[in-house]
Amino acid sequence: MLLVNKRQILVRFxxxxxxxxxxxxxxxxxxxxxxxxxVAPVRIPNLSRSASGGxxxxxAGNFFATYxxxxxxxxxxxxxxxxxxxxxxxxxxxxKTQANALLLDLIxxxxxxxxxxSLLQAKGFPQTAVxxxxxxxxxxxxxxxxxxxxxxxxxxVVTTVTGLSLQDVSIIPET
Numbered sequence: 001m002l003l004v005n006k007r008q009i010l011v012r013f014x015x016x017x018x019x020x021x022x023x024x025x026x027x028x029x030x031x032x033x034x035x036x037x038x039v040a041p042v043r044i045p046n047l048s049r050s051a052s053g054g055x056x057x058x059x060a061g062n063f064f065a066t067y068x069x070x071x072x073x074x075x076x077x078x079x080x081x082x083x084x085x086x087x088x089x090x091x092x093x094x095x096k097t098q099a100n101a102l103l104l105d106l107i108x109x110x111x112x113x114x115x116x117x118s119l120l121q122a123k124g125f126p127q128t129a130v131x132x133x134x135x136x137x138x139x140x141x142x143x144x145x146x147x148x149x150x151x152x153x154x155x156x157v158v159t160t161v162t163g164l165s166l167q168d169v170s171i172i173p174e175t
Contacts, residue, residue: 063174064142067129079106105134112161119157125150130158136168143173 085091085099113130116139120128127142137158143150151171158169 064127064129064140067140071129071131075106075110079103082106109133115161116158119161120154123153123157125154132162135164136170137162137164138170138172140172140174142175144175146171146173 082099082103086096086103088096091099109132113132116130116132116137117128120130120139120141125141125143129140131138139154139158141154146154154171155166155169158164159166
């Protein structure tokens with residue numbers, strides 16, 4: 001059981017570290033594109049390749065494609081780590097059961113992210129990026145600004161799909 005907890009912690013830490021990097025990248029991108037005062041210019045590469053070198057490329061300047069690609073990489077890393085525990089012949093029954101439960105939770109989160117993205121597209125938000133955790137949601141929407149009605153539509157979609165409360169949903173406009 002201790003082995004699964006260490007692996008779970010490492011996998012969760014890796015996913016958290018990637019989210020922090022994404023957030024810092026977003027901040028750097030935001031400040032570069034808006035000319036944020038007091039912030040040194042940050043050079044953003046023209047292409048984003050997957051860490052595995054699999055050739056996945058996001059077009060230059062397409063924040064949403066890059067974000068989704070990196071988010072997918074983090075999810076795949078976590079899924080592969082959990083699947084390795086499930087497939088490990090030396091892992092105990094409890095470890096495998098816990099890893100399988102976490103794997104199913106991750107799959108459910110990915111399905112919810114996809115559903116939210118599709119519903120937001122249907123409601124007039126063609127470019128979005130959604131990141132879910134068991135206790136929160138972050139939605140980045142291509143828009144210079146959002147009014148109360150737009151924010152309410154987005155919040156309604158997220159809370160309906162996830163069951164989270166509105167206070168656990170963050171909505172970020174991105175130009």
